[in-house]
Amino acid sequence: MAARNAPADLLRYAGVTLMAGLVLLPLAVMGSTSLKTQADTFGSGFSFFVSPTLDNYRTVLEGRFLGYLGNSIVVGVGSTAITLILGTMCAYALSRFRFAGRTSIAMGSLLLRTVPPAVLAVPVYFIWNGWGIGDGLGGLILVYVALNLPFTIWLLYGFIEQVPGELEEAAAVDGCGPFRLLFTIIVPLLKPGLAAAAIFTFRIAWNELVLASVLTDRTTRTMPYAIYLFITDVGVEWGKLMAAGILLALPPLIFTLVAARQIVTGLTAGAVKG
Amino acid sequence: MQLSSLRLRRRLLPWMFALPAVATMAFGLLYPVAESFRLSFYELKLGEAVSPEAFRGLALFAEVLADSAARQSMLVTLHFAFVVVALEMVLGVGIALALEKPIRGMSAFRSIFVLPMMIAPICVGLIWRYMFDTNAGPINAWLEPFGVKPAWLADPGLAFLAICVTDIWQFTPFVFIMALAGLQGLDRSTLEAAHLDGVSGWQMIRHIKLPLIAPILAITILMRLIDALRGLEVVYAMTNGGPGLSTELFSLHIYKSAFVTQRMGHSAALSVCLLIATMVLSAALLAFANPIRRGR
Incomplete structure (x- = not known):
């Protein structure tokens, strides 16, 4: 490897810092605006620091919003837990067994991975109402689990493939059930x-707007739709x-901030051998 | 007897593991997709049940092809996808090539770069709607010294530019991360050998590095294109498709035709078109990155 070249390194730092600045700028604008009074947001020109106040947060949290925050937490955590359990089991079956239907499950889930939520909105609204789950959190969790399973299965499949089979053989000999x-x-x-x-399942369940807008009512609304309204x-x-x-966004x-490495793993899954 | 029941158990075992997930995907994903195909043959208002009288065969598809709003929205989507994916690729790959050598603290910067992809699209749309706001927005405040005050989201051309800028802000870091992962995974000895042969600078990038990471770049382009076809939330928050149809992405058009104009069959026919487009792109993606063929 070439020796470290100080001026070039300095340029690199300048480059990444500039890029980080551009990424952070709109987020900083959001943070600063959230601390302004209504009058200050319309003051002449934009400036970052004007007598900060927590009033906006207080108003937001005093309204119905707290309930919507609760709904979002239930949907986010519920969808994530169920997706991980079902996804792990299915990935294990695909990795460790050769069975009738394996290829169909594999190809089917790979193609369903990219179904646009806008496509699902109409039929899901129709079907879920027929099943009587058209406006509860359960119905929303069902569609989020289904939407996230393909990616989860394929991500975990790659990880299970890395686990040597000898481990299970030894455990099975010791009488450990499957x-x-x-x-x-x-x-x-x-x-x-x-x-x-x-992280990726939670991200969808927490952030998703389209399906949430057709599958919830005044009491079961989640945060993204509440914000849109x-x-x-x-x-x-x-x-x-x-x-x-x-x-x-919090x-x-x-x-x-705590798991950037896992996020990069998820983003590059399938493209780069981990 | 005992042997055969054991054999049965062994044959059922994989299904005991796979069935819960398969059933969830079948009811929660495959069935709605199939229903979407079925509804596309019926002329229905939102909330109406399927009835034989409403059956129109393929007429709704013919209508989609003839409908000027649907065609306009397809054009907007293609234009949008082409512009943002091209610019994001050039910027993201360019920056990755410039910053390829590992530097201290890169992991901290990487956390910053993934932020725009992790926060809610509705939030992204909200932020940029404010950024571009004619009176209250920071962009016009920064432009004030130059004596211009564009009404960004009220002008068709500028609104289209605004949604492109937003997408580029959101996803250039994704291209950067993918390209960087590809570059840092390159075999050092190949690069060393090329270097010893006197290949350097632009030649190295053009003839060695880019061809070697081409599969990853292809995957990245396909993933971005699929996203551009799926996304609607950012635009929904920023412009709701307007002014006119200037920013009406196809997904948004589907959503609005179902829940605003409330024509379910028409929306389902549009959905089928979008599904076919995303499936073709997904199949192409599988040709590059098929987890089943990855092997052990």
């Missing part, structure tokens, strides 16, 4: 994969909108 074997021997070895799958209801109360936006922001 389900206990999966959950006590294999699953602990899949932590990086499970973390990546969890905010835009039309309140018109241009930017401070409150941005405060609500910050609350919505969990993904925290995940990104």
Whole structure:
């Protein structure tokens, strides 16, 4: 390798810093606006620091929003937990067994991976109402689990393939049943994969708007749709909108800061050999 | 007897693992997709049940092809996808080539770069709607010294530019991360050998590095194209398709024709068109990156 070249390194740092600045700028604008009074958001010109106040957050959290936040948490956590359990089991079956139907499951789920939510909106609205789950959190969780399973299965499949089969053979000889074997021997070895799958599933369930808008009512609404209605209801109360936006963005922001490596694993899954 | 029941158990075992996920995908994904195909043969208002009288055969597809709004929205989507994916690829790959050598603290920067992809699209749309707001928005405040005050989201051309800028902000880091992962995974000895043969600079990039990461770049382009076809939330929040149909992406058009103009059959016929397009792209994606063929 060539020796480190100080001026070139300096240029690189300048480059990444500039890029990071461009990425962060709109987020900083959101943060700063969330701390402004309505009058200040319309003051002449834009400036970052004007007598910050937490009033917007207070107003947002005093309204119905707290309930919607609760709904989002239930949907996010519920969808993620169910997706991980079902996805792990299915990935294990695809990796360890050659059975009739394996190829159909594999190809089917790979092609269904990219179904656009807008395509699902009409039929899901229709079918779910027929089943009587058209406006509850359960119906929303069902469609999010289905939507996330293909990616989760294929991500975890790659991780399970890396686990040597000898481990299971030894455990099976010791009389360990197949389900206990999966959950006590294999699953602990899949932590990086499970973390990546969890983040991406949670991201969809937490952020999704289209299906949430057709499958919820006044009490079961989740945050993204509540915020959208905010835009039309309140018109241009930017401070409150941005405060609500910050609350919505907070969990993904925290995940990104603690688990950037797993996110990169998830993003590059399938393209780059991990 | 005992042997055969054991054999039965062994044959059922994989299905015991796979069935819960398969059933969920069948009811939650495959059935709605199939229903979408079925509904595309019926002229129905939102909430009406399927009835033989409403059957129109392929007439709704003929209508989609003849409908000027549907065609306009397809054109907008193609234009949008071409512009953003081309610019994101050039920018993302260019930056990755410039920053390829590992530097200290890159992981911290990488966390920053994934932020726009992780936060809710509705949030992204909201932020940029504010950024581009004519009176309250920071962009016009920064432009004030130059004496211009464009009404970004009220002008068809500028609104289209605004949604492109937003998408580029959101997804250039994705292209960067993919390209960087590809470049850093390259076999060092190949690059070393080329270097010893006197290949350097642009030649190295053009004839060695880019061809070697071409499969990853192809995957990245396909993933971005699929996203561009699927996405609607950012535009929904920023412009809701307007002014006119200037930013009406196809997914948004489907959503609006179902829940605003409330023509379910028409929306289902549009959906089938979009499904076919995404399936073709997904199949192409599988040709490059098929997890089953990856082997052990």
